[in-house]
Amino acid sequence: MPLRGLRIAATPIMAMSAAPRLPVEHEPGATVSRAPHGSSRARTAPCAGHAEMTVPATETYSPDPNILERSFAAHLARHSVATGTEDRPGRVRRISRVTRWCIGLSALAGIVSGGLIGGGEIWMRQGLFDGMEDVGWREALPYWTAFYAFAGVVSAVEIVLLYALALSGIARVAWHAGLPLARGDGRGLLAHGLARAGLEFPNPQVTVHGIDPYAHVSKWKLAALNLAYKLKVGVSSFILRVFLRRVAARMAIRGMVPLLAGPLYAVWNAFIVWRIMTEARLRTLGPFAVDNLIAAHFRDAGTLGDTEKDVILHAAGEMLTRGRDAHPNQVYLMTRLCDALERGGDIALDWNATRRHLPGLDAAGRTRLLDLMTLSCVIGARIHREQTALLRGVCRDFGATLHEDRVRDLRKALRRGHQLTARDLSGARSDADPAAA
Secondary structure, three states, rough: OOOOOOEOOOOOOOOOOOOOOOOOOOOOOOOOOOOOOOOEEEEEEOOOOOEEEEEOHHHHHOOOOOOOHHHHHHHHHOOOOOOOOOOOOOHHHHHHHHHHHHHHHHHHHHHHHHHHHHHHHHHHHHHHOOOOOOOHHHHHHHHHHHHHHHHHHHHHHHHHHHHHHHHHHHHHHHHHHHHOOOOOOOOHHHHHHHHHHHHOOOOOOOOOOOEEOOOOHHHHHHHHHHHHHHHHHHHHHHHHHHHHHHHOOOOOOOOHHEEEEEEHHHHHHHHHHHHHHHHHHHHHHHHHHHHHHHHOOOHHHHHOOOOHHHHHHHHHHHHHHHHOOHHHHHHHHHHHHHHHHHOOOOOOOOOHHHHHHHHHOOHHHHHHHHHHHHHHHHOOOOOOOOHHHHHHHHHOOOEEEOOHHHHHHHHHHHHHHEOHHHHHHOOOEEEOHHHHH
């Protein structure tokens, strides 16, 4: 399925020969070796016809989940596939249908909520106060207090329903995709990553194999982002509604605000749920893209030289820090790489020192590195310009040209559910020397 010059495999990413199997549960008394700073070695399970899916323990990604996150993750685990091996035709179509239903139901909830609140205001204005003419604030205060209490209850119920709708939709998306969440460490990184997406929680500020993803983010900005996340849903809705009323108060349509409440709330709810489902879909499909990369380039990576292993890990770590976010897909990629390269412990990231070894890579090593960095660009929350700049610079070092529009097309294809192959990743660039590809 060509996308503006980039060939994307038409096979849905979930319709592989076999979905990744779940890690086998440890027997009582078994232990999991952990590296310093809370990072942990992952457990793996073989997968017939596909790359092994390695899922880090919960402590790697979310070391201190709150009760909401734990509850969401447990619910997702209970409603996920049992083994992850069953083939379900039409998965992409079903996932798209689930997403549309969630957005539609959220809009319906907004219409009902806006209708109740707007209808209550119209009834008070026209029925009790005869258009609010010659009514002092003292006389109206008890009634408006009751009205805003009613509006607050309706809004609270609406928010709870939106979260429940998002949770149900995410569970169905993960189930249709065949993502393993039911047993073992599947309820760790993957389940908690989806739970945080459904709750609109930011990714936790953790180190990933000794690498700080937020090394280039100032402390005040981190604090501001955390505050914004905590206030996002309820306060943003409240501010929007107050803003509309203040604007309408200075216009001739003041009396129409209650009538417009339903459509406005519907659009706002649809936007919130669309944003949640889009991120959840990326977190569901990203691990499959990582598995494809490992299968294509890192099956026998343990036999690579130490220098090339260092270059690979430091390049992946640098892409992680330039993305400025501990996204679960990036955490999964780092863990799979460490496992494939047979490297444990923390990584003392120093890309500037490691970069001087790039000329020593052979053609296969260059392709392997560029495909890895390209995938790292597209599986995060967004394509950060500093990630693109790094990838562009490494391509230039190898005599290749990066096509940024094709990188964006790769991300769109992944979110639609298409399989990203090594050929697709290599298609995001053109090489001056064909032999170097």
